[in-house]
Amino acid sequence: MLELKEVDVFYGDAQALWEISFQVEKGEIVTLLGSNGAGKTTTLRTISGILLSRKGTIHFNGTRIDHLPPYEIVLKGVAHVPEGRRLFPNMTVFETLIIGAYIPQAWERRVETLQWVFSLFPILEERKHQLAGTLSGGEQQMLTIGRGLMAQPKFLMLDEPSLGLAPIIVEKIFTTIQDINRHGVTVLLIEQNANIALQIAHRGYVLETGRISLTGVASELLKNDHVKKAYLGLYEGVE
Amino acid sequence: MSLKLVLDQILNGFVLGSMYALFASGLTLIWGTMKMLNFAHGEYYMLGGYVVYFALTLFGFPPLLSILIGVAGVFLVGLATERLIIHPLLDKPGWEVSPIVATLGVSIFLQNFALKAWGERYKNVPYFIEGTLDVFGLRIAYQRLLVLIIAIIVIYAFWLFIKKTRFGMALRATAQDREAAMLIGINFHRVYMITFGISSALAALSAAMLAPIFLINPWMGLPSLLKAFVVAVLGGLGSVEGAILAGIVLGLAESFAVIIFSSEWKDIFSFAILILVLTTRPSGFFGTKEW
Numbered sequence: 096m097l098e099l100k101e102v103d104v105f106y107g108d109a110q111a112l113w114e115i116s117f118q119v120e121k122g123e124i125v126t127l128l129g130s131n132g133a134g135k136t137t138t139l140r141t142i143s144g145i146l147l148s149r150k151g152t153i154h155f156n157g158t159r160i161d162h163l164p165p166y167e168i169v170l171k172g173v174a175h176v177p178e179g180r181r182l183f184p185n186m187t188v189f190e191t192l193i194i195g196a197y198i199p200q201a202w203e204r205r206v207e208t209l210q211w212v213f214s215l216f217p218i219l220e221e222r223k224h225q226l227a228g229t230l231s232g233g234e235q236q237m238l239t240i241g242r243g244l245m246a247q248p249k250f251l252m253l254d255e256p257s258l259g260l261a262p263i264i265v266e267k268i269f270t271t272i273q274d275i276n277r278h279g280v281t282v283l284l285i286e287q288n289a290n291i292a293l294q295i296a297h298r299g300y301v302l303e304t305g306r307i308s309l310t311g312v313a314s315e316l317l318k319n320d321h322v323k324k325a326y327l328g329l330y331e332g333v334e
Numbered sequence: 335m336s337l338k339l340v341l342d343q344i345l346n347g348f349v350l351g352s353m354y355a356l357f358a359s360g361l362t363l364i365w366g367t368m369k370m371l372n373f374a375h376g377e378y379y380m381l382g383g384y385v386v387y388f389a390l391t392l393f394g395f396p397p398l399l400s401i402l403i404g405v406a407g408v409f410l411v412g413l414a415t416e417r418l419i420i421h422p423l424l425d426k427p428g429w430e431v432s433p434i435v436a437t438l439g440v441s442i443f444l445q446n447f448a449l450k451a452w453g454e455r456y457k458n459v460p461y462f463i464e465g466t467l468d469v470f471g472l473r474i475a476y477q478r479l480l481v482l483i484i485a486i487i488v489i490y491a492f493w494l495f496i497k498k499t500r501f502g503m504a505l506r507a508t509a510q511d512r513e514a515a516m517l518i519g520i521n522f523h524r525v526y527m528i529t530f531g532i533s534s535a536l537a538a539l540s541a542a543m544l545a546p547i548f549l550i551n552p553w554m555g556l557p558s559l560l561k562a563f564v565v566a567v568l569g570g571l572g573s574v575e576g577a578i579l580a581g582i583v584l585g586l587a588e589s590f591a592v593i594i595f596s597s598e599w600k601d602i603f604s605f606a607i608l609i610l611v612l613t614t615r616p617s618g619f620f621g622t623k624e625w
Contacts, residue, residue: 183511194504246518
């Protein structure tokens, strides 16, 4: 479904990604692991068109999408749920979700999609008339995911959905990500929290200083010594 | 000071204030969405006045059609300005000043264009409707009532458009977080262009409505622009609700200044209010914000 081939990305003169290649198949949950600054967010921002690659290609369902503007990539069925819950602070929960269905094909069916999002995150229905900026961290994360789903994407990219949230909320959100995936949405999940990401993912890639250093099915990565030491250990240490 | 005079000035205040509100809403809309000040806003007002004048006098179109032509024409000029002049500057270094310099250039160009093409003589636009309404001993010109009614309808429609429609919500989303808006499929270039068009159209509409009351000339934009800055800053830059409220407040204040002092005191009054409000509430009635 998504295929990156030898993608190089620069911030000015500084190279951030070196020959990144990976693919995500239809129906999968794939996770991209790595510590802060490894290039995870840069990778997502390049796929969604906010950053431009200098070399390499990105294909989505057979069509080349690198160098398309972000709003055209969304039309192809790619939704990017950005890190840090980038919400519209002065819009209500309801308005935020409705405008999430901005693209024409999603706008037609916004009422049905809204029902689905409310069934995934019932709290959002309760908070319908509240301003997005006044929600708790967990609710804001749910709303950001919900807004992404309103575009009825075939492919959903999530940037650190666990960031700064209590473990019980993280668990709820990750269970919902599995539900979304079962509903037919392919997922690319970026996480520092390797432990929980590998529990729901089918496969994973490890990103280190802008390069893919390791890849494998999730259960193998969980057992891998390097992953254990570098990511799982660190996580447990923080706990 | 008779009661009749007071009532008369209250009505005048609302008429003038509603036009300030319309005109300044356009200015604040652009600031709220694009974070730039449009120094050519007054010239869209001037253009609106001229188009309506020519439509009425040269072509003899009926008033309503003339207003529509004026508003639609200036809407297109606004679109073109954004695409040709603002668009190339977007996201380039120097965005803090470049739109100011560029729109100042547009303003100078349009003023001199008007002077060259239409001359320096002031143009007098006839009233759209003659006659007066007599209630409670007051004689209210239909023209003034018409201004007020159209202002109320347009402000309400504009508010509905911003709050309820797909494009209005996309506009607010872009104003609040442009990158997040792009990620849900909103083409901000399109939003910016249309925002500019709407803003110019609001300026043209206020000119069209006021044209029979004031006179049309190439320099009429500047004092209006200054007034619009007062209104927009008073309401809180970027806040459309603020611009509407501040417009009415200023219109009423000026009308009372006219009774208490004389009409020359009007501007001193409005700038004094601005200074007074800013010393107590530096970000205006509603605060600088994205809506």
